[in-house]
Amino acid sequence: MALDAQLRRALAERIRYYNELGIYDFYRRSGPADEPSLADSAKDLFRSSDTPHLAGDSARAKLIQPEEREDMTRRAAVARRVRDENIFEVAADKPEYSVADPAKALKIIREDLGDCTRCVLHKQGRKQIVFGVGSPRAELMFIGEAPGADEDQQGEPFVGRAGQLLNNMIKAMGLQREDVYIANIIKCRPPGNRTPEREECETCSPFLMRQVAAIKPKVIVALGAVAAKTLLAINAPMAELRGHWYEFKPTGVRSDDPSWRGAKLAVTYHPAFLLRDPRQKKEAWKDLQMVMRELGLKPPARVAE
Numbered sequence: 308m309a310l311d312a313q314l315r316r317a318l319a320e321r322i323r324y325y326n327e328l329g330i331y332d333f334y335r336r337s338g339p340a341d342e343p344s345l346a347d348s349a350k351d352l353f354r355s356s357d358t359p360h361l362a363g364d365s366a367r368a369k370l371i372q373p374e375e376r377e378d379m380t381r382r383a384a385v386a387r388r389v390r391d392e393n394i395f396e397v398a399a400d401k402p403e404y405s406v407a408d409p410a411k412a413l414k415i416i417r418e419d420l421g422d423c424t425r426c427v428l429h430k431q432g433r434k435q436i437v438f439g440v441g442s443p444r445a446e447l448m449f450i451g452e453a454p455g456a457d458e459d460q461q462g463e464p465f466v467g468r469a470g471q472l473l474n475n476m477i478k479a480m481g482l483q484r485e486d487v488y489i490a491n492i493i494k495c496r497p498p499g500n501r502t503p504e505r506e507e508c509e510t511c512s513p514f515l516m517r518q519v520a521a522i523k524p525k526v527i528v529a530l531g532a533v534a535a536k537t538l539l540a541i542n543a544p545m546a547e548l549r550g551h552w553y554e555f556k557p558t559g560v561r562s563d564d565p566s567w568r569g570a571k572l573a574v575t576y577h578p579a580f581l582l583r584d585p586r587q588k589k590e591a592w593k594d595l596q597m598v599m600r601e602l603g604l605k606p607p608a609r610v611a612e
């Protein structure tokens with residue numbers, strides 16, 4: 308279909324903006340009609356014959372300190388740096404600080420979010436806010452990009468085909484979906500499942516930071532480039548972001564537990580990307596194995612097919 312000149316210019320401008328952020332790979336999140344078979348994808352990823360040995364990748368797991376992130380950013384030769392903008396800064400005390408129970412804290416954060424109209428996404432066709440789901444005491448947290456059509460419909464993150472794949476990834480780690488906490492950088496579906504704008508991430512992510520501080524996970528897995536780059540404020544390709552540990556402390560918030568000094572963060576591919584490029588599933592499995600070693604998890608003898 309031919310695009311008119313104005314639309315072409317707008318698209319070029321949008322792509323340039325994401326390129327400046329270091330995002331070059333574009334994919335469509337869970338949609339209702341046009342994705343590959345879930346059964347094929349899940350089998351491919353979780354067949355035990357596909358499972359590399361746990362000890363094989365220990366050399367990849369290196370803790371990235373903030374100074375090294377700077378190096379990575381420079382090496383990526385990307386123009387814009389979002390770190391300087393301190394996008395998560397939230398100065399005031401939060402109402403959940405008065406409670407120690409993470410479930411209650413999450414409830415307070417949800418109430419504070421309300422029927423949010425803080426960014427333009429509230430008037431661009433969202434059906435509902437997708438806050439997050441899972442155990443308030445989870446040691447492991449997965450953070451994706453934004454709700455898709457199924458998530459918008461059901462009010463829960465990762466419930467479409469990509470969600471099914473994420474469930475299988477969690478099972479392959481020897482966990483259940485209920486054991487972890489799952490959320491996204493932004494809580495409302497962008498129209499047409501487009502990649503979130505920077506302003507939308509900046510406006511919405513402080514609530515995610517409060518969720519992280521309330522849950523106090525040991526490990527966070529950033530799913531995909533947008534989540535990784537927003538959480539870490541690093542402009543680097545996925546190939547560089549993956550395979551390392553990062554110290555992550557949500558800024559602008561504090562935890563009720565002074566012994567919690569933040570989470571370790573790993574980066575892997577977004578499940579929607581894996582559905583579109585199943586060859587990368589083995590790489591994603593390596594990332595998850597790194598996480599399993601950190602959490603002391605052993606894979607089940609034979610994972611679900």
Ligand code: SF4
Nearest residue numbers: 423426429494495511
């Ligand atoms: S995306 Fe976040 S900030 Fe924007 S309207 Fe939804 S809940 Fe509010």
